[in-house]
């Protein structure tokens with residue numbers, strides 16, 4: 001296969017995406033390992049290689065002497081055509097062996113639009129799509145990542161899902177697999193045994209029945225498995241495995257830099273934000289740990305830039321001390337620290353100056369909504385005064401560009417809120433011209449980007465209807481009409497993609513048929529607009545007798561059994577209902593550091609839940 | 614004046630699919646990993662000084678690539694080579710390091726070994742033809758037809774394991790460069806067959822025939 005592959009590399013765009021052999025990639029002797037794991041990212045190399053979670057698990061698996069983990073990405077169309085033409089099945093980049101012969105094929109599910117790529121990759125690997133059609137002669141197909149919190153649309157294809165953070169539970173499953181291999185491996189018995197591990201969800205061991213109207217009637221555990229499966233968290237991040245090296249790609253990727261994770265979770269609880277709920281509770285790494293891990297990574301990769309990775313980075317409790325420590329070695333070593341948008345107003349002058357000599361990440365804000373009323377409803381704790389104060393400071397410091405992120409279609413939103421977006425953009429423009437020492441001959445650009453709200457599981461908005469396409473398009477038009485200056489450049493996400501996202505995010509198992517049919521019709525890489533064909537998707541739904549509006553645009557009653565009700569992410573339904581009601585009253589909820597609102601995540605007795613307030 | 618150090622390195626195996634742009638990035642990171650006291654340019658966007666003499670086409674292998682760097686403080690060249698080789702990815706290896714003597718502008722020719730999957734006789738027949746025409750991109754990006762035979766006048770052809778093996782020296786300067794892949798295009802047109810060819814660059818030379826160093 002190798003020789004044949006080599007002949008293909010020169011016929012495709014950016015061949016180093018398919019060759020393997022990058023710095024720090026891990027090669028082992030296949031005869032000396034017990035378990036071969038194909039870690040699949042269902043998107044192109046450039047996207048997958050930028051993903052921190054994959055880097056962590058890749059290194060951690062390979063840290064085990066008898067496990068060999070390889071990377072697999074979706075080949076681009078040109079490579080795929082050649083692979084099919086020459087009968088080359090999907091292979092692991094490190095060994096170039098077909099992954100069909102591996103023990104595990106694992107997918108990370110980062111966004112719903114990658115689901116077709118999952119099926120596509122299984123197909124390219126030469127593995128039957130449906131779990132029931134794969135016997136002991138095929139690899140186990142597993143999946144994790146944020147979308148695993150409602151994995152039902154993929155339930156028929158995946159043997160088991162990992163819920164929550166993977167570092168511990170993945171290895172527990174791999175170790176159990178080794179035991180079962182040693183005493184004669186039977187897939188059914190193995191899956192049954194896995195179902196007893198906390199954080200492992202085996203969908204085939206739960207039966208789902210439906211009411212006449214299409215809602216879920218019951219989710220019944222089979223074979224004596226637990227009625228609910230709880231996610232896993234890592235309790236102590238300071239003592240948790242973190243890679244001291246990353247694979248350094250040859251080709252340019254989306255985030256080509258070292259990344260240091262500084263904490264998990266988010267204290268804020270913006271009501272639309274799934275990440276803000278499913279990663280609770282907030283757990284921080286210490287300054288010492290971050291400093292050491294960052295420096296190790298920069299040394300082993302040679303990266304000239306690294307970023308601090310977390311949700312809402314400015315909430316790190318010792319940020320100033322951390323930056324001070326990092327700059328002590330980063331400056332002399334010519335290493336840039338890239339920071340996501342921060343509340344720079346809290347920094348000392350000296351630190352702000354030191355950061356200024358390094359590359360600046362763009363100045364961005366995510367007010368998400370245009371009026372204070374709507375920001376209160378979604379619990380986005382950012383006021384107009386704060387934004388204007390910060391941009392004014394930044395304009396004084398010589399900045400000339402600001403990016404503002406908003407969402408349209410939020411629950412309770414009216415056209416007045418849409419106008420608020422344009423007004424806020426205008427006020428930022430005005431703030432620039434109000435600066436007496438603005439740079440001569442330079443204008444300001446305020447980029448306003450509007451995405452469409454997608455209701456997600458495990459958020460207070462999980463019951464909310466998504467606006468219909470017509471409503472979203474009307475709001476987009478209203479936004480265009482409300483902007484009266486060329487200094488504001490508008491952009492928005494395609495509402496059609498958001499509709500499909502909304503369907504898949506809160507879908508049930510009946511969508512497996514839809515995905516299978518979509519796959520048969522050749523859908524792949526739907527997160528790329530050039531591949532996404534909305535009308536064909538709608539045809540698939542019609543042919544499968546399922547209505548997208550049932551999933552996306554319907555208000556679900558609190559009593560309805562939701563397709564993910566048997567999964568437990570710590571955050572309770574009672575809390576989410578409370579938050580949903582508060583949203584409709586436009587009442588905010590304090591963040592976890594101000595006060596505990598009893599969301600349920602305190603069950604782990606970790607992190608912010610047990611901090612002194 | 615800072616000394617310029619010229620490193621000679623090979624680019625083979627999986628590394629042959631690394632494009633020139635990616636190679637620059639890869640090498641920059643390698644010297645950083647090796648903790649070599651690189652000299653950084655001054656100014657707002659400081660970057661290390663790193664230049665390459667004659668970019669190699671994607672898919673070619675070479676045992677004679679050069680990269681010039683500048684050091685902030687002097688160091689032992691053997692140590693420099695060892696430190697770099699300890700951190701380079703598969704397929705990239707530094708062969709030697711020395712103070713650069715010649716300027717990149719004096720580069721004049723490159724020698725190649727071309728390994729084909731056709732018999733040596735086929736290559737010899739092509740070389741014996743009255744002319745071997747092929748389309749070539751000019752500097753102005755237009756196409757023109759040239760006869761490449763004069764460039765292959767001194768080529769030697771032998772029979773290797775898989776077929777013909779040719780050794781040839783071709784122009785490689787800012788004024789004129791002949792890419793060895795032109796020969797394959799011409800050969801395929803001449804024979805009406807789709808042969809394949811592996812390219813290995815063997816050396817870089819100055820106009821007087823001495824190695825570029």
Ligand code: SF4
Pocket residue numbers: 266267268269270273274275276311312
């Ligand atoms: S600040 Fe809000 S939007 Fe950002 S991660 Fe936290 S909860 Fe989500």
Ligand code: SF4
Pocket residue numbers: 280281282592595596597598599600601602603608609
């Ligand atoms: S239990 Fe309280 S402190 Fe802990 S995550 Fe929930 S709201 Fe925050």
